[in-house]
Amino acid sequence: MSPTVELTWDQVLSWRMDRHFLDRPRGVDPVQIVGRLSGVQAQVASSAELALAVRRAEREADVAGALFDRSLVKTWAMRGTLHLLRSEDAPAYLSLIASARTWLTPSWQREFATATQMEAIADAASAVLKGAVLTREELAREIAERTGDRPLADKLTSGWGALLKPLAWQGLLCNGISRGNRVTFTSPTTWLPTWKGLPEPDEAARAAIPAYLAAHGPAGPSGFNKWLTRGALRKLLTRRWFAELAEDGVLTPVRVEDETLYARTDDLDTLTTTTPTDRVRFLPGFDQYVLGPGTNDHRVLATARRGWVSRAAGWIAPIVVSRGQVAGTWKIDGSSLFVELFAESDPVARDAIEAERGVLEDALGERLTTSVVEV
Incomplete structure (x- = not known):
């Protein structure tokens, strides 16, 4: 067929x-x-x-x-x-x-x-x-x-x-x-x-x-x-x-x-x-968005960045999704939200990051300060 x-x-x-x-x-x-x-x-x-x-x-x-x-x-x-x-x-x-x-x-x-x-x-x-x-x-x-x-x-x-x-x-x-x-x-x-x-x-x-x-x-x-x-x-x-x-x-x-x-x-x-969408979303560790196709699917996660997401002992890091692709990772330490954006990905607007911080604050019930770096 x-x-x-x-x-x-x-x-x-x-x-x-x-x-x-x-x-x-x-x-x-x-x-x-x-x-x-x-x-x-x-x-x-x-x-x-x-x-x-x-x-x-x-x-x-x-x-x-x-x-x-x-x-x-x-x-x-x-x-x-x-x-x-x-x-x-x-x-x-x-x-x-x-x-x-x-x-x-x-x-x-x-x-x-x-x-x-x-x-x-x-x-x-x-x-x-x-x-x-x-x-x-x-x-x-x-x-x-x-x-x-x-x-x-x-x-x-x-x-x-x-x-x-x-x-x-x-x-x-x-x-x-x-x-x-x-x-x-x-x-x-x-x-x-x-x-x-x-x-x-x-x-x-x-x-x-x-x-x-x-x-x-x-x-x-x-x-x-x-x-x-x-x-x-x-x-x-x-x-x-x-x-x-x-x-x-x-x-x-x-x-x-x-x-x-x-x-x-x-x-x-x-x-x-x-x-095509320009939507940005912060998703937690072990999220189905990346596990469904698998972390080795280069259309979702660039091969060179797989190790940033699929880590030791089966740990799957929280991800930044932009335009449908993994554009970075994030983590929370105390009251700080640390965002690492992949340098080769399309730019992620700061207001989109702040909006996602608000979503995490609502879900977790705590206030967060944001730090963003390009890696």
Whole structure:
């Protein structure tokens, strides 16, 4: 199928900014934002809350309330990181992540646990979490007792959660409401009223791929695969899913300058009529705007600047977005907002920086002074 729609990257990035709610419409709640973004990374809870707050005209984002009423769920998902997901969307994403079976690779088993051990852990977790909410230590103790494998307890209490992630992907475990500063776990089966188990991967792909493209498109099978599983899904399989959705009219191939990618057919009108924007936005660390396409996407983040954003130990820095591209980074130290603008990027107006400082002040509830340097 030859693409007939021609787009520029300036159009695409401007369209994405709108789809990411960076026009800050009124009346949008956190659950809608999380749904549109295909999840919000929540390794750092304050970053997740700020990602929602800076996308809302009202600023306040009641994440705790959405977790309490279970319209949102926190669990290990994309790329093995903790995410906030809309509860009704979680099964499709988890099904695809689980289908890669990354915990059965020889290297994973050598480092963490054998396939036999993981099967025993899964059986034990299913039994003990049904109708229960347990701390990490309580869960580790119960699993060790049921499996008779006492050394597993130490691995299960690891802060990185290596042995618990496959349970989350299989729909056997999710986060409950924390007890003070102690994380808890429970079963989605009894925790989430909308939970119906994991769909088959083919069915899941029909939901997850268009959902991803609704905010991060146009994109191709490779981009989707890297975002979801760091490329662990079979390439032939992801290409087939995209091709089938295109055959059914759900997706349409488009040409974005020198690349053929896919967009949702429903988005073609807005994509083709979008005009480049000069909008400036300050987004927090681990923001979906850069994680959706990936920090190695040079259209969003210049290759030479990737190290400024993607830092040691998986840390993703807060970013300045101008004209749809990353134009710098920022940080807050005490009451000071330090902004570093990339010298090669288009100039960012001082009044736009001050406006974004005001947004951060509203979201954080504190006054800030601004320092700007070019790097």
